[in-house]
Amino acid sequence: xxxxxxxxxxxxxxxxxxxxxxxxxxxxxxxxxxxxxxxxxxxxxxxxxxxxxxxxxxxxxxxxxxxxxxxxxxxxxxxxxxxxxxxxxxxxxxxxxxxxxxxxxxxxxxxxxxxxxxxxxxxxxxxxxxxxxxxxxxxxxxxx
Amino acid sequence: xxxxxxxxxxxxxxxxxxxxxxxxxxxxxxxxxxxxxxxxxxxxxxxxxxxxxxxxxxxxxxxxxxxxxxxxxxxxxxxxxxxxxxxxxxxxxxxxxxxxxxxxxxxxxxxxxxxxxxxxxxxxxxxxxxxxxxxxxxxxxxxx
DNA sequence: TAAATTATTTAGGTTACTCTAACATAGGTG
DNA sequence: CACCTATGTTAGAGTAACCTAAATAATTTA
Numbered sequence: 434x435x436x437x438x439x440x441x442x443x444x445x446x447x448x449x450x451x452x453x454x455x456x457x458x459x460x461x462x463x464x465x466x467x468x469x470x471x472x473x474x475x476x477x478x479x480x481x482x483x484x485x486x487x488x489x490x491x492x493x494x495x496x497x498x499x500x501x502x503x504x505x506x507x508x509x510x511x512x513x514x515x516x517x518x519x520x521x522x523x524x525x526x527x528x529x530x531x532x533x534x535x536x537x538x539x540x541x542x543x544x545x546x547x548x549x550x551x552x553x554x555x556x557x558x559x560x561x562x563x564x565x566x567x568x569x570x571x572x573x574x575x576x577x
Numbered sequence: 578x579x580x581x582x583x584x585x586x587x588x589x590x591x592x593x594x595x596x597x598x599x600x601x602x603x604x605x606x607x608x609x610x611x612x613x614x615x616x617x618x619x620x621x622x623x624x625x626x627x628x629x630x631x632x633x634x635x636x637x638x639x640x641x642x643x644x645x646x647x648x649x650x651x652x653x654x655x656x657x658x659x660x661x662x663x664x665x666x667x668x669x670x671x672x673x674x675x676x677x678x679x680x681x682x683x684x685x686x687x688x689x690x691x692x693x694x695x696x697x698x699x700x701x702x703x704x705x706x707x708x709x710x711x712x713x714x715x716x717x718x719x720x721x
Numbered sequence: 722t723a724a725a726t727t728a729t730t731t732a733g734g735t736t737a738c739t740c741t742a743a744c745a746t747a748g749g750t751g
Numbered sequence: 752c753a754c755c756t757a758t759g760t761t762a763g764a765g766t767a768a769c770c771t772a773a774a775t776a777a778t779t780t781a
Contacts, residue, residue, distance in 0.1 A: 442768070462729060475769055477730060482767090494729065494776065525694040535691050542682035550669040550717065557713050562706045569701050573694065586738070606759060619739055621760060626737090638746065638759065723781090730775070736768085745760070751753095 441541045444510050446479045451507030513540040513548050520551045526573035585685045590623045595651030657684040657692050664695045670717035
């Protein structure tokens with residue numbers, strides 16, 4: 434993250450833009466503002482910076498687009514998000530809302546290799562001892 | 578974290594102070610500065626703020642101590658760190674240096690419940706299918 | 722199509738964190 | 752015990768976030 438000269442917050446903006454576009458097509462400052470829980474002027478500030486850095490195409494009052502670089506970052510972040518959330522819910526049996534919150538933070542820090550190992554581990558356990566996993570998840574559920 | 582009115586960075590300062598004291602006894606501004614990779618004036622600023630918030634006992638040129646509240650936070654953070662790092666290395670087979678870095682970040686965000694489930698899951702797997710786990714870790718090692 | 726509403730942008734300010742340069746203190750040594 | 756060096760502190764400034772209030776542009780509607 435730091436190696437790309439992009440902050441956690443900037444990554445969050447890119448991811449938000451990416452997901453909004455995926456669901457709605459054309460998006461507006463207002464949408465990003467709502468999604469991230471900040472006021473419109475903060476969004477405009479962020480768009481200017483992201484545009485200078487080449488992650489977003491943005492002209493005043495014009496439509497908001499991600500550049501190729503911006504899409505790459507957003508997709509990579511979102512992939513990590515999915516993977517983490519899945520691991521937390523399907524392997525550890527964490528409630529979805531909590532899993533989401535944890536994934537939302539960790540996605541910006543987790544090393545590639547850690548994410549990779551989580552995926553491989555999940556696959557391995559699901560293949561090699563599905564019953565044990567099922568039993569663990571069942572016990573977790575019973576506790577709550 | 579946010580609920581206690583304490584920032585990620587403040588948590589990092591408390592944890593650093595806690596660990597330095599554990600290893601060296603009396604600590605100095607210089608030690609904290611070195612450990613966190615910031616200049617001494619930044620440490621002094623932080624100490625003032627932490628002192629105002631009641632996490633640190635600090636008077637100019639005097640020794641630096643954690644309050645009860647400060648110790649509680651530092652210990653809780655450090656416990657999460659230990660737990661995460663162990664999970665990453667002993668269950669997922671991630672190299673120790675990477676595991677450390679990931680733990681260092683995630684410790685400030687992870688929900689209590691997620692940490693708890695990681696611990697329980699590790700225990701469960703180690704009890705129920707130790708051989709499968711061993712095999713997984715062996716395969717991971719062979720790849721690198 | 723002109724007026725009213727909604728959305729966006731600019732201007733200016735706040736907070737948390739960092740830094741460098743300059744100043745102050747404490748402790749060890751001649 | 753005075754001086755020198757280490758360490759610590761203050762002052763002042765920069766950056767990345769955020770905000771509110773005011774101004775401008777775009778869109779809807781009467």
